[in-house]
Amino acid sequence: MRVPLSQIAHARSGDKGDTANVGIIALNERHFPILVREVTPDRVKAHFGELVKGKVERFELPNLGALNFLLHESLGGGGTLSLRIDAQGKTLGAGLLRMEVDVNEGEL
Amino acid sequence: MIRIANGQGFWGDWLEAPVRLVEDGPIDYLVLDYLAEITMSILQKQKQENPNLGYARDFPPLIGRIAKMMRDRNVKVIANAGGVNPIACAREVRALAPNLKVAVVLGDDVYGRIDEFLAQGHEMRSMDTGEPLSTIRGSILSANAYIGAFPLARALDTNADVVIAGRSTDTALALAPMVHRFEWKPDQWDRLAAGTIAGHIVECGSQCTGGNCQVDWQSIPDFADIGYPIIEAEPDGTFAITKHPGTGGRVNCDTIKEQLLYELGDPRNYITPDCVADFTSIRLSRAGTDRVRVTGITGGPRTGMLKLSIAYSWGWKAIGTLVYTAPQALEKARKADEIVRERLRQLGLSFDEIYTEYFGVNACHGPAAPVCAEPPEVQVRIGVRGTDRKAVDRFTRELVPLVLSGPPTATGFGDGRPPVREVVAYWPALIPRELIETRVEVIE
Numbered sequence: 001m002r003v004p005l006s007q008i009a010h011a012r013s014g015d016k017g018d019t020a021n022v023g024i025i026a027l028n029e030r031h032f033p034i035l036v037r038e039v040t041p042d043r044v045k046a047h048f049g050e051l052v053k054g055k056v057e058r059f060e061l062p063n064l065g066a067l068n069f070l071l072h073e074s075l076g077g078g079g080t081l082s083l084r085i086d087a088q089g090k091t092l093g094a095g096l097l098r099m100e101v102d103v104n105e106g107e108l
Numbered sequence: 109m110i111r112i113a114n115g116q117g118f119w120g121d122w123l124e125a126p127v128r129l130v131e132d133g134p135i136d137y138l139v140l141d142y143l144a145e146i147t148m149s150i151l152q153k154q155k156q157e158n159p160n161l162g163y164a165r166d167f168p169p170l171i172g173r174i175a176k177m178m179r180d181r182n183v184k185v186i187a188n189a190g191g192v193n194p195i196a197c198a199r200e201v202r203a204l205a206p207n208l209k210v211a212v213v214l215g216d217d218v219y220g221r222i223d224e225f226l227a228q229g230h231e232m233r234s235m236d237t238g239e240p241l242s243t244i245r246g247s248i249l250s251a252n253a254y255i256g257a258f259p260l261a262r263a264l265d266t267n268a269d270v271v272i273a274g275r276s277t278d279t280a281l282a283l284a285p286m287v288h289r290f291e292w293k294p295d296q297w298d299r300l301a302a303g304t305i306a307g308h309i310v311e312c313g314s315q316c317t318g319g320n321c322q323v324d325w326q327s328i329p330d331f332a333d334i335g336y337p338i339i340e341a342e343p344d345g346t347f348a349i350t351k352h353p354g355t356g357g358r359v360n361c362d363t364i365k366e367q368l369l370y371e372l373g374d375p376r377n378y379i380t381p382d383c384v385a386d387f388t389s390i391r392l393s394r395a396g397t398d399r400v401r402v403t404g405i406t407g408g409p410r411t412g413m414l415k416l417s418i419a420y421s422w423g424w425k426a427i428g429t430l431v432y433t434a435p436q437a438l439e440k441a442r443k444a445d446e447i448v449r450e451r452l453r454q455l456g457l458s459f460d461e462i463y464t465e466y467f468g469v470n471a472c473h474g475p476a477a478p479v480c481a482e483p484p485e486v487q488v489r490i491g492v493r494g495t496d497r498k499a500v501d502r503f504t505r506e507l508v509p510l511v512l513s514g515p516p517t518a519t520g521f522g523d524g525r526p527p528v529r530e531v532v533a534y535w536p537a538l539i540p541r542e543l544i545e546t547r548v549e550v551i552e
Contacts (some may be wrong), residue, residue: 010322010362014371017236017534023369025362027323049475061375061388064365068372076463079534080146083427083463083491086472094322095473 002100008108009035011093018078019054019070020089022096026065031107035067036060038101044069047099048092069096110289112282112306112339116140116187117313119147119164125313125336126170130177133352135338139281140187141311142167145534148275149419151191152219152250162193163200163272171270172204178269179207186260186281190272192217192250198272198551211268213259215546216275218416218539219251225539232416232537241537247420249532253539254415256381257303258294259546260284266550275417277380279307282339290343294382294410301385301407302345304378308385309349309367309402310337316349316367317398318357323366330356335398350399359398381415381541384408414544418535423460423495426528428507429467431520433485440515441466441488447514448490448506457502459494487520493531500528 005024008031013022024039026032041056054072061068075089076082086092113135115126119142129135142164155162167189171178178185190197194212201210218225222245225232232241241248252275261284263271271284283303286292292299309316317337318328335355340348351359368387372378375387384407391404432440445464452462467487470477492503504525511518 010366012320012322012366012369016371016373017536021369021372023366023372025365025369027362047476048473051474051476059375061369063388063390064368064392066365066369068369068375070373077461077493080531081422081425081493081533083425083461083493084471085465085467085489091472095476097322098473098476098478 001103001105003103004097005039005099005101006097009097011097013089013091013093015075015078015088018075019072020074020092022069022071022089022092024067024093024096029065032062032065034101034103034107039067039099041069043099044071044096047096048074110137110285110341111135112137112139112285112341113336114139114141114282114310114313115336116142117311117315118142118144119166121313123166127174129336129352130174130181130183132355134181135183137285138183138185140167140185140189141278141281142187142189143191143275145417146419146532148192148252148417149249149532151193155193160196163191163197164189167197168200168204171201171208175205175208184264184269184271184285186264186271186284188273188276188281190274192219192274194272194274195549195551201270201272202551208269209267210270210272210551211263211266212549212551213255213263213271213273213276213546214549215259215544216252216255216273218253218544222248222251225543230539232418232539235536235538241418241535244420244535247422249419249421251416251418253544254381254417255544255546256280257283257287258382259548261287263548264288266548268550278311279304279380280382282307282310283382286341297383297407297409298405299345300383302347302405303341304380304383304385304407305387305390305405306339306341306347306402309364310339312367312370313337314357315370316363317351317359318363321358321363321366323362328358332356345405346401346403348395348399348401359400361392361394361400364392364400379411381410383410412541413538414541416537416539418537419532420535422531422533423493424497424500424528425491425493425531426500426504426526427489427491428504428526429487429489429520429522430507430510430518431485431487432515433517434482437483437486438466438469440517441486443515444488444510444518445490447510451506452503455502457499459492459499461493463491465489497528504528
């Protein structure tokens, strides 16, 4: 079955120049393997489409049940250069939680 | 155990927060973070216009307000409020709080040393683009080295009540009292990493105590009286995060995890002037209501380089908006954008970028936003950026006319023409650590 990430994870996002960071955290640590399996850098890049001009990097923090993504060239130049309303990527965490992922019933 | 509270996550944060931290319960140190990347350039301009300015002007009146309580309760304050003029800041603090001893940390401001560094062969290439600093030499507005906790700790060693720094890192503000009181050494990496991570958790104030938290946010109590964070630090590098009893907000593993992920890069290599911290070593555990224990943190040695925060004048930008209502709100907004772009083209104006987004449709989430067939209202938001101020200025005349000459139901043009704003851009670079010499001065 498919569920929105918001059902199994929470998130926070921020900026470093033109790179946004999006951290997603399993609400229940036993769901962390689902995040690792489903939320790949390719899928994150596809999810945000033209918003992310550069590559997407992923880092694992199993101790927190969390993944950290770096979305390069995603903030319209970043900082004061950006013309975007969300120039600091504050809402991208919530945006990523819209993604739908495949989950086996036994996993939930 | 010592208690270190953060009462200011950025310049512009809640003015009452630091006062309440001192009033509402015991703390030993109050740390206040005032500086963002671009703040230094604004302060540098203020100093050029008036040599007595160039610091966070909210800070001295705050100290004046809490000075008596600081003395009564033995609370010390550490702040990077000094900006590019820490001594002027310290003098103003002394004028408003004559009974407090004030120490300043100097040496981070390298605005006057850029040519010296370039002459020595330091290219100070942008960490973002790789270009050498010489390409923007003439446009530099400010230059500061991020300094760590040790210079701040030496200032605390003078028994000062208030320590004022310029461009210290956010995490150093909270780490400094641990270095000072626990006598941590530069090679005690695990402890320095622990104090650095404690600093990272509290550096955005209430963003770790329930603010901006996505988990069950509707049930977070009393945002209006939200408690700001307090580190309960132990000499062995373990610590707890809490807030004063009876305040609003929430501290649990969810609120702490979210803040740990905030503005994080590679979690194993969180580089500061003091150490390299490993976020994958952190262990969190609930330790009662609104209290989380943090243990297990490891780190590695500091690097040989310090980061420079350089601000330079890039050019100009302006952002204008119009609002259209249903029916066909989005279609009308798109037509307005088309008309503005056509008129800019006819005028022969060129920009580095023209960017349009549709607020109420997908401005924040882009393609990740769900499609709404008929939004009741849409704001079209058109921005331009360029190095030719005249072109940007001309753009600001092109939106309002559409109220009468474009698609129907336009409103929300606000105060008419949008303002033209200078773009001050940020140039992060590295410099060998040994070139930056800090010193402490006590202002009597």
